[in-house]
Amino acid sequence: MITLHYESRFGLARGAVFIDGRPHLYTEGYEYDQSLIKVNVRSVARLKSKAGGLAFLSLADGSEAVLDVPQEVFAKLVEGTALEIEIIAEARQEKRARARLIGAAQGEPRRITPVQSLKDRLLAQAAKLGEDIESIINFDCLDAAEDGALNPSGPLSQGGYLSIERTRALIACDVDSAGGEGVLTPKAFAKACNARAVSDIGRRLRLSGLAGLVVIDLIGRRHDADRLRQLLLSGFGPEADKLIIGPVGKFGTLEFVRPWGATPLMDTIRSPVRAAHLLLREAIKRAEGEPGRLLTLRAPAAVLDIIRPLLAASHDPLSAIIRLEAAVKPEVIVT
Template sequence: MITLHYDSRFGLARGAVCIDGQPHLYAEGYEFNQSLTMVNVQSVARLKSKAGGVAFLTLADGAEAVLDVPQEGFAKLVEGATLEIEIIAEPRQEKLARARLIASATGEPRRISPVQSLKDRLLAQVSDGDDIVESTLDSDALDGAEDAALNPSSPLPEGGYLSIERTRALIACDIDSAGGEGNATPKAFAKACNERAVSDIGRRLRLSGLAGLIVMDLIGKRHDADRLRHLLQAGFGSEADKLIIGPIGKFGTLEFVRPWGATPLMDMARSPVRAAHLLLRNAVKRAKEEPGRLLTLRAPAGTLDIIRPLLAASHDPLSAIIRLEAATKSEVIVT
């Protein structure tokens, strides 16, 4: 069963897609995000400059992106030209968004793709369009998906542990069999842990948004490479054909490349939009606990600058009892 858990308030939203109770996708932010650097958004952009074999774009909203173009096509690009492009990877940490070239264009930079709600963007990622998706709201399920997106390391079902750590160069994954062999022999339990981890890595990476070079440190040295490859591809589902999978190394590592897509939630952890969302979510919680009381939201100026227009545009009944106050620390005060 595929279930979409979705919550929207004050123009901000969050949602999670769960399959048989397990979270597979999570997203949060503006309910209708106007950004042109989101995955799959098409627009007309202007070629800002070319340097060192890299082409830089300026989008209609002022954001910048790097253009992926074959070397033979790079020389034909003219600075200042307008190009129809599609975003294939969102910005992350110190990296700009990446775009692919669709065609040459005329006119001023502009958006082409319609603005979709966060809910529709999540539904579009469900692997099979024929599947029936049940839509509901379960705050615990949303909280669980959010936590898993921020912390992809966790125990494996039926024993073992899969640790996922991000570095500047790659995503390092360690499989640990400690924690319960049951009636299985150490060798059989290690084999089972490897298979469970390889089967689940796709879900965890998709949920967290992590990608790039993935290195999995398998338990032991002798492995059924064909079976592990099959389990890895099955775990990624329709995304499997985008993977580049290498042979298992002599030191027992399975390496593959997953193309970057959406910005990892952990990269958004300190953004003003996320800070505003967390503060408003806390305000909703406090209002349920103590109904009818006035709420004062204290936060840094950058966070309040996000909240202020959201409250002004909202018809939410809580908007009338919320006051904003600048402070160094974010908190909700009930009076």
């Protein structure tokens, strides 16, 4: 069973997709994001420059992206020309967004694909995971999916633990059998932990948005590589054909590459948009607990600059009782 949990208020939204009671997708941000560097967005861009074997693009909204093309195509590109492109990976940490070349274009840089709501984008992702999607709203589910997106490490069902840590070079995963109970022998329990971890890694990476080179440190040294590979592919579902999987190493590691896509939620922790969203969510909770009281949102100027136009454009009744005040630390004051 697939369920979509979605909430939108003040022009900001968040949504989560659950399959059989477990979160698989989570996203948040502007309800209608105008950005041209979102995955699958097509636009006409200008080839700004070429350096070090890379082609840099300038997009219509002032953002930049790196063009992903073979060297034989790269050599023929001329700076200043207009190109139709599609974003294949969003910006993350110190990495620019990446785009694929569709072809030559005419005219000024501009958007081609229409702006979709966050809900429609999430539904399109959910449709790849299965049919019969039921839309409901459960705030506990949204919070649980958000927590899973920010903290992909956690216990495995029926015992064991899967740790997922992001480094500069790769995603390091460790399977631990600590806390195992039951009738299984230590060797059999370790084997079961490995199987559960490999089966669930796809869901956790999809939920958190982590990708790139992934290394799983399995328990033990001798493994059924074919079975682990099948479990890994099955866990990724429709994404499986995009994976590049290596053999199980002699030290008991399973390595694979998952292409980057959307920006991981953990990369947005310090963004003004997320800070604004969290502050407004807190204001809504406080207003429900103490109706009719005046709310003062205190935050840095960059955060207030995002909230101010959202309140001005909103017909939400809370807009009338919200005041904004510059401060170093974001907080909601009820008076």
